[in-house]
Structures are given as C-alpha cells and as structure tokens.
Amino acid sequence: MFLLVFAVPALLVVVLGYVAGHALWSWAGGLLDDALGTSLADGAEPAGWLTGALLLLGVVLAALRRRRSDRRLHWS
Secondary structure (H helix, E strand, O other), rough: OHHHHHHHHHHHHHHHHHHHHHHHHHHHHHHHOOOOOOHHHHHHHHHHHHHHHHHHHHHHHHHHHHHHHHHHHOOO
16 A cells, blocks of 8 residues: 555656657657658657656655755754
8 A cells, every 4th residue: 555655646747747748749740740851750659758757756856855845944
C-alpha cells in the first residue's frame, strides 16, 4: 500500500507529461514535415517520454524545496 501512495501519482505525472510532449512534438513535427520534407514527427514518442520524465523531476524537486522551506519555518 505504501508503494501505491507514491507510484500512482508519479505515474500520473509521467503520463500527463508524455501526452503533452507527444502532442506538441507531433503537432510541430507535422507542420515542419510538410514545409521541410523531413520526418520529425517520428520522434514524438521519445519526446513524450523525455517530457514526462522532466515533469516528474520538476514535481519532485518542487516538493522537496517546499518540504525544506516548511521545515525551516517550524525550526525558526
């Protein structure tokens, strides 16, 4: 049960980042593919996973900073 408390929100953050990154890359790649004749839209899946991982890292760092600042306020 303890693992689910952290794993489920973390997976939701990663999936949200994945969906956003994949959608943006596909949209931008689709526009540029037509104009430049490239195949940038094929990189949408790695871009989505990278976006999801970066979003998870950002959320974890923000939570740690907030926890540290709350701890400092209580000790002062």
